[in-house]
Amino acid sequence: MSAARPERWEELACDAALVGLDEAERAELAALAVPDDDLLAIELAAGEIAAAALATVSDDASLPPMLGAAIVARLGPAPAGPPPARADGVARRAPKASPAWLPWALAAAAAILAVYGWTRPRPEATAPPAPSRDPEPVASIDAGRDTFAERAALLARPGAAELPWKATKDEAAKAASGEVVWHAELQRGFMRFRGLAPNDPTKAQYQLWIFDAERDDAYPVDGGVFDVGPGGEVVVPIEAKLKVGRAKLFAVTVEKPGGVVVSKRERIVLTAAPSG
Amino acid sequence: MNPPRDTLLERIAKGEADAKRACVERFGALVWSLARRHSPTPADAEDAVQEIFMDLMRSAARFDPTKGTENGFVAMVARRRLIDLARRRAARREEARKDAEGSGTDSDPEVAAAVPSLPADLEEKLDASRAARAIAALGAEERDVLLLATVEGLTYAEIAERKNLPLGTVKTYARRGLLSVRARLSEAEVRS
Numbered sequence: 001m002s003a004a005r006p007e008r009w010e011e012l013a014c015d016a017a018l019v020g021l022d023e024a025e026r027a028e029l030a031a032l033a034v035p036d037d038d039l040l041a042i043e044l045a046a047g048e049i050a051a052a053a054l055a056t057v058s059d060d061a062s063l064p065p066m067l068g069a070a071i072v073a074r075l076g077p078a079p080a081g082p083p084p085a086r087a088d089g090v091a092r093r094a095p096k097a098s099p100a101w102l103p104w105a106l107a108a109a110a111a112i113l114a115v116y117g118w119t120r121p122r123p124e125a126t127a128p129p130a131p132s133r134d135p136e137p138v139a140s141i142d143a144g145r146d147t148f149a150e151r152a153a154l155l156a157r158p159g160a161a162e163l164p165w166k167a168t169k170d171e172a173a174k175a176a177s178g179e180v181v182w183h184a185e186l187q188r189g190f191m192r193f194r195g196l197a198p199n200d201p202t203k204a205q206y207q208l209w210i211f212d213a214e215r216d217d218a219y220p221v222d223g224g225v226f227d228v229g230p231g232g233e234v235v236v237p238i239e240a241k242l243k244v245g246r247a248k249l250f251a252v253t254v255e256k257p258g259g260v261v262v263s264k265r266e267r268i269v270l271t272a273a274p275s276g
Numbered sequence: 277m278n279p280p281r282d283t284l285l286e287r288i289a290k291g292e293a294d295a296k297r298a299c300v301e302r303f304g305a306l307v308w309s310l311a312r313r314h315s316p317t318p319a320d321a322e323d324a325v326q327e328i329f330m331d332l333m334r335s336a337a338r339f340d341p342t343k344g345t346e347n348g349f350v351a352m353v354a355r356r357r358l359i360d361l362a363r364r365r366a367a368r369r370e371e372a373r374k375d376a377e378g379s380g381t382d383s384d385p386e387v388a389a390a391v392p393s394l395p396a397d398l399e400e401k402l403d404a405s406r407a408a409r410a411i412a413a414l415g416a417e418e419r420d421v422l423l424l425a426t427v428e429g430l431t432y433a434e435i436a437e438r439k440n441l442p443l444g445t446v447k448t449y450a451r452r453g454l455l456s457v458r459a460r461l462s463e464a465e466v467r468s
Binding site: 015045057062075260262 | 348432450
């Protein structure tokens with residue numbers, strides 16, 4: 001360690017580790033050409049202090065389990081799903097004729113409550129949005145994949161449910177319509193959109209959320225991030241990051257590039273619930 | 277003799293399938309504690325935690341068990357992201373303040389998330405780790421200032437206000453304290 005007065009690079013390195021630097025300070029530190037290891041040692045010391053001090057605090061600081069599960073889901077690859085449904089020779093089935101609608105109908109009341117609860121602004125949602133970060137891999141429309149045929153095939157399978165989108169007052173949904181197809185047993189689904197406003201993926205992306213009657217409504221299952229380009233009808237596969245027990249509501253939000261783990265619910269664009 | 281087992285961060289760097297989940301389980305509380313203290317709202321803390329774990333996955337390969345502990349490395353990565361987020365928020369607040377001055381309206385103040393304070397008898401509670409010994413060896417003022425910056429995420433100006441100290445004194449305490457801890461950790465590293 002230096003004598004009573006630290007060298008300039010040490011002052012800057014300490015400030016960087018403790019409170020961060022502004023642009024001019026960063027440039028000054030860079031110009032001093034300090035070896036990375038020396039800077040890292042100071043930053044690591046700050047980390048060691050924080051970790052040691054927090055080890056003394058006995059409080060309820062555990063990561064909320066649903067938030068932890070959502071993060072794990074986003075960190076790892078999506079769970080391997082069942083093989084894709086085949087379109088060959090399978091006729092489209094009228095969804096309302098299916099007994100699979102029964103649980104959906106039973107979930108309707110809960111879904112309405114969920115819509116109400118979820119669309120209410122959260123008290124903490126008034127803070128400015130977090131800055132964008134490096135985009136993570138997203139579910140997007142795969143040009144080489146016939147999602148229209150896959151969707152039709154899935155819809156034709158017993159147990160599939162089709163739910164129409166209901167547009168909110170969000171500008172992006174002004175002319176939007178379409179529906180969700182979801183198969184609970186196969187854990188597969190597709191979203192079809194017509195007229196949903198195209199997004200600029202560098203500024204914002206759409207994200208699907210699936211509310212599960214068997215999970216806390218505060219942490220709906222991330223259904224994947226996707227983009228909509230200019231043009232007519234699009235079909236987007238659902239990429240549920242966790243197993244969905246009993247879907248009671250699907251909601252599409254507009255989020256920062258790469259999506260989020262927990263939506264601030266500032267822009268809800270479309271919802272679909274069994275009650276229609 | 278069995279070779280030493282890889283640390284969790286080393287397992288992540290090697291791409292082991294179950295290491296990511298284990299990482300969230302083991303370090304979730306530490307990251308969450310820091311995020312709550314450094315974030316103005318619970319929603320901001322939730323976003324921050326996600327970004328921190330993404331950062332950890334990317335930087336796990338840089339962890340060197342001869343230089344520090346896994347907890348210290350995780351806290352370092354977390355604090356780096358949290359400081360960055362805080363500075364961006366401050367910049368936006370400043371922009372909003374300027375806009376508000378122009379329009380004659382006040383911007384909304386941020387509401388700090390309620391989190392437990394560090395114990396008053398922290399010195400007694402610190403364990404026998406190298407970092408704990410280094411903290412315990414600091415003078416009381418240096419230690420307080422350093423903990424307010426590293427754990428509570430306060431800026432120098434905020435610490436000066438809370439401790440009723442001149443800003444320059446706060447900077448001196450913080451820098452001197454941190455350099456002292458770094459030196460003690462380096463000595464311990466050499467001895468080991």
